[in-house]
Amino acid sequence: MRYALAVRRPAAGLVVHSDQGSQYMATRSKELIARHGAQQSMSRRGNCYDNAHAESFWSRLKAELLDGGSFSELEEAKLEISHHIAYYNAECCHSAIGYRSPNYFETQLQTTSQFCPA
Template identity: 70%
Template sequence: MSEALRRVLLVRRPSVGLVVHSDQGSEYTATQFKDLLAQHGAMQSMSRRSNCRDNTHAESFWSRLKAKLLDGGRFFGLTEA
């Protein structure tokens, strides 16, 4: 995950204050991941332990996006996505 995020940050160059939402997975709590976010002025939003509802909206979004793409659909622009 860190490598994919690193590439996105280098190519897209988001503004300082970007919020990256994650769960409590070990890859997201690792020092390397946190350092990468700090280097680019990004903030991490992480669900609390044992509270699966913290990231409900993010999970719902990704689920719908994946379903649309896996069903052979495609977006014709950012607005439609």
Template identity: 75%
Template sequence: MPEDLVSEALRRALVVRRPPAGLIGHSGPGSQYTATRFKGLLARHGAHQSMSRCGNCYDSAHAEPFWSRFKAELLDGGSFPGLAKVPT
């Protein structure tokens, strides 16, 4: 997964949702989440990053099946609206 993809997804979510400072974003230790751009985006919005240590892959094990099923049901026969740029 490229860094620009996750940074753009985060940027869009922050613009649309406008969370208050103090948001905690949890991610894995992948290079896209440790990239300067991604970390800077979190910092500019007053968010904190929570990250698992390398080799600790079990912290999300219970949530992954839920999200997988949720996405499958949400997208069953559906579609996303266009991918026009969200204003910054």
């Protein structure tokens, strides 16, 4: 999350949605989110449907990347997961957003939002 916030530099008001895992409930995570002007949103305890997009992502990552076995070193795992996330965001077309990649959809949304006053 630190990396994403530093690189992407989202505008204040970003909503960070997660489950109620201990890493998201931790004071340091809450402070990090608040420091960047973001809001924290959590799903209800034990309800995976509240966080369906994230659950879908993790399901795909496990099926596409981890079904082949395990990694021999932590650095190998970090590199492969990083490559998978880059591929997922830049190239994978998702039916929920009109068969576009998340990066393309976000760019298109930002472009059209500039012309539509809130």
